[in-house]
Structures are given as C-alpha cells and as structure tokens.
Amino acid sequence: MAEHGQHSVPHAQAGEFDNMELVHPKTFLGKYVWSQDAKVIAIQYGLTAIAIGLVALVLSVLMRLQLGFPNTFSLIDPSSYLQYVTMHGMIMVVYLLTALFLGAFGNYLIPLMCGARDMVFPYLNMLSYWFYLVAVLILVASFFVPGGATGAGWTLYPPQAISPGTPGIHGGILLMFASLAVFIAGFTMGGLNYVVTVLQARTRGMTLMRLPLTIWGIFMATVMALLAFPALLVAILMMLCDMLLGTSFFMPEMLNLGEPSTHEGGSPLLYQHLFWFFGHPEVYIVALPAFGIVSDILATHARKNIFGYRMMVWAIILIAVLSFVVWAHHMFVSGMNPYFGFLFATTTLIIAVPTAIKVYNWVLTLWRGNIRMTVPMLFAIGFIFTFVNGGLSGLFLGNVTVDVPLADTYFVVGHFHMVMAVAPVLVVFGAIYHWYPKITGRMLDDTLGKIHFWVTFLGTYAIFYPMHFMGFAGVPRRYYGYGETTFIPDSIQTLNAFMSVAAIIVALVQLVFFYNLVRSYFRGREAGPNPWQATTLEWQTEHTPPRHGNFGTELPVVYRWAYDYGVPGTKHDFIPQNMAPDEVERADRVDQDAPGRLPS
C-alpha cells in the first residue's frame, strides 16, 4: 500500500467493496479529531470512556472511605454519598462498559476482524462518537449544577427520583435524562453501523460461522442494545413529562414531606418494568462482548481451538434472546403480581444453561492446551473465576424465595459486582493487553502487567467477597451509615474497613496500568504484526498499526474459522484465517525457521 500513499485506498475488485468510498483527510484535525476512520473513533471512544470511568472509580473510593471509616471525612455527607452511588453505577454501566465494549472494541475490531475497510457509514460513526462525548459532558456538568448530580440510584426509580428530598432533583436529574437521551441517539448511530457491517460487509469467505467469537459477542450485544435502549428512552421521556409538565405517568398520589403531591394515578411499577426491560439486557450487553473476547483470548493463548464453537455461538444467541424475558427478576420485591415472580424466576434459571455451557467450554478450551501465561491470559482466567462466582450467587437471587430476604442487601452488591463489574472489567484489561500491540505497534510491559493483574484480581475478591456474608447478615445496601443498628454486629465494621483498604489499593494499582499504557507507547518493545501468533484477520494486516482502510490493495480472503491452533497434520502452530489450503501445504514442505510465519 506504500506506493499508493496514505491518502488513497485503491478500489478493491469490482463488487468486492461496493459503495464504499473512504474519506482520506490530510490535516491533523481531519485525521485524528474529526476522523471517520473506525479505528480512530474507537480510540476516541476508549479514551473518553476510560476518563469518565476514572471519575466513577474515584466516586467508589469515596463511598468506600465513608463506609470503612464513618464520620471521618467531612466532605461526604448523606446526600453526596447517594450522589456517588448513583453516578458510580450509571457511569460504570452505561458510559464506561457499554461505550468501551461496543464503541471502542466494536469500532476497532468489527471492521478488522470481518475483513472490511471501515464501518459501512463512517460519517454516522463519527457522529456517534461526538454524541457520546456530548452525553458524557452533560453528565459531568450535572456535578456542578446547584444541588449537584442526582442521588436517585442508578435505576432512577420514581417517585423518589423526582420528588423533594432526593439530592439533585432540580438540575441533576434533568441533566441525567438529557445525557441518557443523547447517549441513546449516539449509540443508535454507532449500533446500526456495527450490525450492518457484520451482516453485510464481511470479506470473501467470511461466513457468520467463521466469525471470531469476539465479533459474535459484540454483534449480539449491539442488536440487544438497539432493542433495549428504546425502553429506557421511553421511560425517561415519560418521567421528564412527569417532572416538567406535571403529568402522572409514574407518579402516584402521595404525601411528599408532609405535602400532598399534585400527581395522581401514575404507576411506579410501569417505570420499573420499562427500566428493567432495558436494564436486564444491559447486563448482557456488557457481558456478551466480554464472553466473546475472553473466548478469543483463551484460544489464542492456550494454542488450542475454542471448544464447541457452534455451541458457543448458539449460547450467545440464546442468552441474548432469553435476556429479554427475565427483566422482572429485578422486581421480586416491588409488589408486582406474585405469579410473575414464578415465571421470571423460571426464565432466569434457564439462562444458567447456556451460560454454564460457555463456562464449561472455556475450561475445556484450557484443558490440555499449550497454555502461555501471558498477561491477557491471566486476565481471561481471572474472568472465569469471578464470573463463575457471580453467576452462582445469581442463581440464589434468581429464586424468588431466596431473593426476598436478600434483596437490597450487600449480597446483591457482591453478586452484581462480581458478575457484571469485575468480570467484564477484567476482560477489558485482558483485551487491552491483548490488542494494544496491534493498536500501537508496541508491547505492554509484562512485569507491570502481572503486578496489575494480581493486585486487581485478589483485591477485587477482598472487596466483594465479604459482601456476600454481609448480605446474609442483613446489612442493607445504599446506606450512608449504620449507626447503632442492633442486628449488625461490630465485626461488620471491621470488615468494612478491610474492604475499604483493599479498594484503595486496587484503585491505586490502576496507576501502574496507566503508567504502563503511556510508557509502553513510547518505550515498549516493538510488537511486530502478530506477537501472539493469532489467526484472526486483524493480526494479518499489512501495517501495524493498520492504516485507514485496514488492509492493503486487496481485502483478505478467508478460508477457515478463527481457531486453527495446533491443527493436526501441519507443522504449524497456527493457521491464519486468510491462509489458503495449498499455501498451508506449501509452507509445510518448506522447513521454516520461524514456525507460524506466513510465507510471503
């Protein structure tokens, strides 16, 4: 591609890449700021998400400081504690994990792994990021309006969310609604792109059943997000009307701090149904990409094909479908019709089947593999532990009778942090360590990576594991302080202090990670095109990092699935997806100095 220069991607074979014209800007601003290149957009998404995620991390440390050492820090009052809880949850779930998995990894990996030059509508893709950035800025602004950010909890349940007495009911909750609406609009632009790219813009030979599981995970998660976010949009529009126009969609007639409210006849339960119709799929929107990425990391670093690829794909699809019919398991104690509880407990427990299949398949992929204990591999294995842990406590909470006493205790906090906070975040780290060499051309430092992994992994257990016991003891969640509560033994306070210290250590060790990111960018070892000897297309690009247009003059042709590691009958440790059968034979005949390298 060098002879064509950077500013033109020559047309691929007729029909190969029809109706794709890439815009190749020449200015710095055009290339790196107003860029339409999915890879640049991915990095923009990633950096923004990590930046706002750091805010949420600081908030969680502040919460831990209050819980571990009550009445020590004067800046944390009950209202601001509730605001921390709310903003921490909302940022982590929507603005960090969703944006990072779909916006960052989706943008970077979908065109590369499918063998496309870019997303199908690059301009829309760019707009998607700028909408996201505006959404983040609106969210950040809500900290600074009078009254501060909303403190309604990330679920924003009415009537509490917009009733006097809750922090941030003047500006904060409005900005939260605005930010979410902008986020949803922006996400829709990106999400449509991701889905159409996967469905319609793959390269020759790339059938759906040859896609790497990473793409399957991101693809299904995006489809789910496109169908789940509408419910949230409708819910916040209705609540906005309740707040600004005085309608009564969700607001019942009630006394508010002794004053009768002007609302009548609204249904708070309707909000909960709408919210969780979004909220439960949202859990899998962050889980499915993690499932996919972890499958690829495990197979690559264990030098073994993924166990049960087809089953893995169908499990992803089944989980995606089922996750739309389980939402009311978040509402067992809401006062809905008890028969619903039975129905939703059943569907919830059924989800355990495809999920368990996935876990078995990950473990069976490791079984007798040629495991390389690289940093991404460590994070992937760490994910299996935390995910199984959180999954099992999910089975407790999926049963109505067990959930009723455990609802709104720390058991729930422990459960969902294990399964949908720590587990996906470990995958995010693993994925960054895995793909950083392709994104920057340099390796991340191994020793720093291992320190980062072990402290994070063990630290998160120290933080979240005790929460299960606290839950059994009945400690309620979202409380600023417990004072002299008779049923809470003193030892709980000791445990809280211990967890807070662990949380501070885990937060601090992330600095090692960021130092590693920055240092390796300038000083890291040169990675070469394919440091992990992986099969998927993004490692076979002509340039590292790949240029705009991803591939050279012609798009790769795919001959095989993504998991040809240690294939019997060849001398190769791995066979890239775009290596033709006769090339494999030819390469086998030549005595190779460096096994696994592509013949040129």
Added chain:
Amino acid sequence: MANPHPGRPMSPVEMTRSAPQEGMAGLVSDWSAERRVFDISWGKAMMWLFILSDVFIFACFLVGYMVLRMSTVDPWPDASEVFALTIAGQSIPLLLIAIMTFILISSSGTMALAVKYGYANNRRLTAVLLLVTAALGATFVGMQAFEWAMLIGEGVRPWENPWGAAQFGAVFFLITGFHGTHVTIGVIFIVIMAVKVMRGSLEKSRPGFLTGRKGNYGMIESLGLYWHFVDLVWVFIFAFFYLW
C-alpha cells in the same frame, strides 16, 4: 495481503448464493453466505434495522399507554365523544381522524410511486411525487395541530382533562406528539430528497447530505421504508387511541 487466487473459481458458498432458494433452504443459504446476509444495499439494511429499533420505542409507548389505561381508577374519556367534530350542528365522531388517516395512507401510495419512477429514472415525476408525499405529510401534521388545538380549547391538558383519567391527556399528547415528530422529520427529508432528485444529484453521484455518500435511487426506497413505517405506526395509534 494479496489474494492468492485472483482467478479463483467460485467457492461452494458462492455457488449456493448464485442460485436463490425458496423457504427454509433460502433462509439457511442467506445466513450461511459469505460477505452478506441480505441481498440489499447497506443503506436499506440500516433503515430496516433502525425501523426495528423504532418499533420497540413505539411498542413501549403503546404498552405503557395500555398499562396506564387499565390501571387507572378514573373513567377513561369516551373516544367517540372526545374526537368528534361538530359540523352544521351535527356531532360526527372520528371525522377529522378519518380524514387524517386517509391522507397519511394516501401519502404512502404516492411515496411508493415515487420509488417506482425513481428506479425508472423519471426524474421529474419522481420529484413531483415526492413533493406530493411531503405535502400530504405536512397536511397530516397540520390537521394534527388543529386537533391538538381543539382538544386544548376543550380543556384537555397533559395533567388533566374535563372527562376523567388525567393520563388521557398525558399519553395522547406524548404519543401522538412523538409520532407527529416522526412525520415532520420524514417531511423534511422527503423535501431534501425531492431537491436532490430535481438537481440530478442522484445521477451525478454528488456526495450527499449527512452521510457524504454518493447517492442513488435506492436512497428514495430507504426513505420510503421509513415513511411506510411511520404510516403503519399511525394505524396502531389510531386503533389504540380512537377505536378502543
């Protein structure tokens, strides 16, 4: 990465692709094909997907409406009285809404014709039909504004109304308003498309508004999909608000 087989014969997947199949076999061959699942342009695929997402928005609205209507303890206003038009001293139920529905459905017809003449490269007729569609859509929105004004004049507010459950006004204004916004956006885009057709932008492949992509007459079809969808949603809103 050079293609090692420039003159490669078609692969088995390609061969199954070249022979379209019916029924289940066709479904399987579509989804197991390389490169693309549906034999349609990217823009059209994206529009279908957007419509699917939008279906969920309207479904949530309508389900919310049903829940509120069924759970309220106050009586729900009688649609045939609320939406009646008094002409020459006679109160005729649903007259205005019948006309509005007729106009919107007719605009779907003109839109379909615009798509047909677009593909036939009849620029002039396409542009005229698009403008007629936009005019019908704008008329619909105008009549909706008239209906809103009439109801507001009778004392209907989002938070109250003279006849019963307060939620009546809330869901009515929110959902018809949301639909009206869809129609309005559609009208704007149809006018833009008509201008493009008249200028000949679609023939000259001039890079287009919003996407920077070169246009073709497939864009009119995608826009048509949106327009038919908006009409279809109206049928549901009509049924749920005016006939229930």
